[in-house]
Amino acid sequence: MAGFTERASARIAERLEPLMGAAHDAASDPPVKAARTTVVIGRLLGAAFLICFATGVYSHLLQSPLPWLPMPTRPVELYRVTQGLHVITGTAAVPLLLAKLWTVYPRLFAWPPVRSVPHFLERASIAVLVGVSLVEVTIGLMNLVQWYAFPFPFRATHFALAWVLIGALAIHLGVKLPVIAKVWRRPEGDRADAAGRFVSRRGFLAAVGAAVASAVALTAGQTVPALAPLNVLAPRRMGVGPQGLPINRTAAQAGVTETAVAPDWVLTVATPSGSRDFTLDDLRALPQAEEVLPIACVEGWSQSATWRGVRLVDLLAAADAAEPTAPLRIESLQERGAFARTEMPPQYARDPLTLVALELNGGTLDLDHGFPARVIAPGRPGVMQTKWLRRIEVTA
């Protein structure tokens, strides 16, 4: 039996080796797919992944705050910038990732496939890095268009795999550090404009650069006003939506088309000592304030808007609530969904810019924008800017 398996595996190896060799030769282009090209692209891809990771963790912490880590409320556009950058950089990572893989693809056919235990671990870590990177950018792009065709929850998976990706990246850098350092020393005979079989090195880098630039230019306009005229490929357009502002979830999707316009609607403000109901007229009778604040969605689109309503601090004072020191509990008329009930950390509740908005861009809040009343606070993700308010609870 031992003899049989030995002979069989020898036969398989005999057949496989020339195939792998042929595949390696077909895919290889040593002057262009040199370590230097891989390092040049890898550096950009690594930077892109680090930006995505940092901005992604920031977004996660805003949505699931840690009690001991207060998040900043200024500048008011901070989340707009970080999340816009997250999606723009993630989009730019698509050509960079494919370019990086292009330069190392011949290594897939290395023979023997595994030389030693460390070599096996290295290849396994690369498989994880490649697979997870591809999945992260793919599900990220799918989430932008709300196409949930994957058999797992988006946010938890995107977040967990991001840690796996960054870990695998650090391991990869540790393993490849000697190769990287060698490139830094600019070895003799390694020319920047090396001519390859498929393409010259400069031609390759120019193509990747053009792909990155065009991908960014044609999509970033959903969050960068200067690029808005070029925005033909992004899911959102600035200015397109009720009252000139996009929305993430309509009143119909949230199932509030009747409850939000009910004549007996009231906003309940509950405090440890009691509670008070405010009708829409009550809210309109309170001092009104106007602020320019952005709506910045986790999906990477954002737009500034003019909001008018009652400052949350004034509303809480009108309900005889003490200045909040613990998160507020905020409830929407929306029955289901992860953000039907949210918590607002005290620094946002105390912020004078935070409004219970009744008007948007000079008109009564559209039903899809959260009529009769919604929260708008500086520096928070759109999903936390609760629409169709029902109840605000001060816990301490």
Add this chain to the structure above:
Amino acid sequence: MRAARTALVGVGLGLAAFGGFLVLTEIAPSRWLGIAVWVGAAILLHDGVVAPVVVAIGLGAARVRGRVGDRGVTIAQGALVVGAILTAITVPALVASTLGNPNPTILVGSYGIALAVIWAVLLVVAAIALRVSRTRLLRAERAARTK
């Protein structure tokens, strides 16, 4: 070098382990297989389909390079790369547009038309580059022959 490598691998193992811990604690066990399948399928799809197609295109470019001229082929390759990347990042919008979304403020572009225009422009650029490149090459060859 040795210390830096050890530190990077150590930190990497820690970060990846935390990611694994998040998968195990924050995601229902019924979803784990789906994640593993997607990661595995992504590798197979890239290594088995996307990369071989790109290699084949490269081999084709290598064959015509001598007949058409370097510059024209390089520009045509660049146009192809740009078109392929723009198409890849727009596939979700194309598919999601056909599925429909009750929210009228998402997927507001005409993605098919936009891509058609982009490809048309890129094809024109590539065609001009190839034409100019080949004309120059032929002229240079003729000049070399008459010398």
